[in-house]
Amino acid sequence: MILNYIKIAWKVLLRHPFYTFITLFGISITLTVLMVVTSFMDHLLGVHYPEGNRDRSLFVTSVVQKDTTRSSRSSSPMSVRFIQTYLKTMQTPERVGMTSMFTFANAYVNGKRIKLFTKYTDADFWRVCTFEFLDGKPFAEQQIKTGDQVVVITDDFQKQYFEDDGKTVIGREVEIEGLRYRVIGVVKGSPATRPYSYADVYFPYTVPKSNYERGNMRGNFIAILMAKDKSELTTMQSEFQQAMSRIPQSGTEYGSKYTNFTIKAEGYADQYMTSFFGDDDSRRVFFFTAVAIILLMFMGLPALNLVNVNVGRMMERASEIGVRKAFGAPAKTLLYQFIVENIFITFIGGSLALVFSFVIIQLINNSGWIAYADLAINPTVFLVSLAVCFLFGLLSGVLPAFRMSKLKIVDALKS
Amino acid sequence: MLRHFFTLIWNKRKTHALLIVEIWASFLVLFGVLTFLLSNLRNYREPIGFSYEQVWSMELTNNQDTTDVPAKVESILRRIRAYPEVESASRMSSNTPFTMNNMNNSVSYQNASTLAEFYRTDESLYRTLDITMQKGRWFGPQDRSARYTPLVINQKLQEKLFPGENPIGKTIKKDDTHFWKVVGVVETFKGKGEYMNNTPAIFEPLTEKDWDMSILIKTRPGTDATFEANLVKDVLAMVRNWGAEVTYLTESRKTQHNLTLVPVIIFGIISTFLLINVGLGLFGVLNLNIARRRGEIGLRRAMGATERSISLQFLGEIWVLASFSILLGLLFAVQFPLLHVFDMDAGIYLLAMAVAVVVIYLIVTLCAWYPSRQASLIAPAVALHED
């Protein structure tokens, strides 16, 4: 029976190539955008190289100090001192990694400048992240203790600085801002959209210029608390809360007083939102309503379009429907036929969209727009799109189908 | 005739409801995207107010070294100025052109008050960045011993604080003990690039105590990265364990522009596809409509309608339909300037509305053109005897 429906659907599509084109165009473009967007969201928020442990980690990225008497507010990452005293001493985390934020440098080689994102990290950073070492190894606790001037670089930087002479670079030196560092490891680079792991060069946090001794509480470092298991995240969260509650609320920082402070440990997606909207909930609500409206418009318009075209198309087929009804096809069967037809065409549109999105994602990945971009059509994205497909089919099919099935035989035959 | 179309559309409003909603939604999407686009376009057309070619910015970081920082920065600046490759160099607060940094403060004069971007800089910035003075002059050595701190403002700030007055020589209160005195006015200064709003700006002189560590360097044409490497090496030799990072303003301008352009382009592409989609749909619906109304067309022809009036009828109907939708859309859109949603000029909203209206009429006309033409070519004798 279903096969029969599909056969008829196929014939109907071929009979009206123009409407088929309109419908397919609408469906495939909308779904393509949807798939690319979800894929991009997944790229931003999902678990990906080199942050392969995101799903069992909490991120402590900033501390906010407020002075209620002068209504001033300072917010920045934490100091090394703070992380070592309060976070490294926690019991639940398997590891607590630490890295600096937003530090930059230039390196010069053969009259050209290489812009560098730098990171000053501890040894646990390499255990919390899942970097792939192409050569050499990360720095160890011992090297940090002695303040060795060593560096882990990315394959990209290796190519630029050593101009790919084929020899191993381990043990060779790079000069960055007037200081020389010995290369001890080469990692596969990470996309710039992952601010907690992205850099071109990684130094032990004890090298000069890292400013790790600065600050009591505020500094330039963030911490990643990695639990042994996803299930321990809540335990870790409550331990974190307790640890923080033991710290006195007021104090002095960089010469100014503060009367209270707030600090949060959040999952990756949550902290991502926080970094965008701060603690202001109303802004978050505003943003999400805006996104919802845009999405509704975006999904709604093509759906509406499809409904419109479908209604018209069904009307055109009124006499066919009349004949079918006259020969005794019950209203339900007709309804099924229309729904099958619509779902059928939506799935064709969906497969087209899959192809388009694949092409676009490849284009984005290869365009160099985001270095090391690793957008992909992953199964979740595909399933979400498929579900959307289905919804589309129902949405644009049911209403016209319902109208049609209610059509009186006489009217249908007449027109 | 128009009334006849209205009656027709009105009597068929239930069938047309979805179509109206579709055009309405398209109008709103278009309005939103256009507002976004036009505000950027208008900003872009306003001059940036300074030149950035050949200008480098050097960000110094003192790291652990905290002794005599201002003096060290001054000596670095002197060293930089001594190079033959350097035309001019100026110290500046961290909100150098095309960076993300901001230094906002509110200033007031008599009853007027406004938020302004503060740039702390030295006496040569106008040469380094080629800023043209509109009135007065840049602050110079003659101001060093003056009672009031000299100040250069931009035209926008003049409009806000001194409407209809000559601001030169006017004093602005800084706090209870300090006053500023305006010595010059520059035309525009859009520090965040062409796409930025032209907002009020104030330039005040650096003092010996200020730690501001950005240096803008205007190099002679033909200067390249080899000099840059030497420069950085020399500077770092003067101050051990400091950092010195050079960027070209042309590069940071590109980054700053991409921040604006990428969303504009993405929104543009998406809404273009949306509109093509809607257009195709409309085309399809109209085509079907005409197929369904062949009898009516034949009848009208028999009653004396010319081919042209049949064409016009279908165009007219879609125009009426579009007008309904646009009217509904305008009711929504007009709330934006009325309620001051987002900090945007009412003029931009109105222009966006006008353009959106035109574009919608254009789209529906384009979509109705071919079907209407087809309708007018229907042979009445055939159409009348089909059923």
Place this chain on the structure above:
Amino acid sequence: MIKLQNVEKVYRTSSVETLALNNINLTVNKGEFVSIMGPSGCGKSTLLNIMGLLDEPSQGHIEIDGRRVESYQDQKLARLRNEKLGFIFQSFHLINDLSVLDNVEIPLLYRNTSAKERRELAREALEKVGLSNRMKHFPKQLSGGQKQRVAIARAIVGRPEIILADEPTGNLDSVMGNEILAILQKLNADGATIIMVTHDDSMARQTHRLIRLFDGTQVQ
């Protein structure tokens, strides 16, 4: 009033050529009530279409009110249809989305008549067919006979001199059919020239003159 000379109509498709009308010579005088009869497919409708300027003959001349119309372009033809001719069809061809009054007004839309005048003329026409109480109704709310009366009102609202009726009673029962015929006869008595295509002998017999067609040729 209407004069056809050697009119021929050939329908061509890619493979077949059909002769729908063959050498028709016909004159309808002012004030006449003529009926055209013949079996299905004999070309009566084609003849009516040609007389109504809805279709062009393949050959021959047409004269309406003393004017040769072969050379007329779309605009002039439309004008002539609008001013001189009124049409009535078997399937009424009312526009379902317009009220009775709006339907009747249609011919007046295509000439320069003010809205007020249109209303008045339409009302008058509806009164003549006895439907002044149904002006605000929509076609769907009317019976077949009423629909045809609306169509007649629409045909006469522009005061044409010639009314072309294509099986006006074909979709109606005999009582309603007679009613319609009575109205047409009254219009004829008031001065209108009427040409009616019909199947019905008894109807045809009540007109002044009968033209019989067979296979595109005039036989009577």
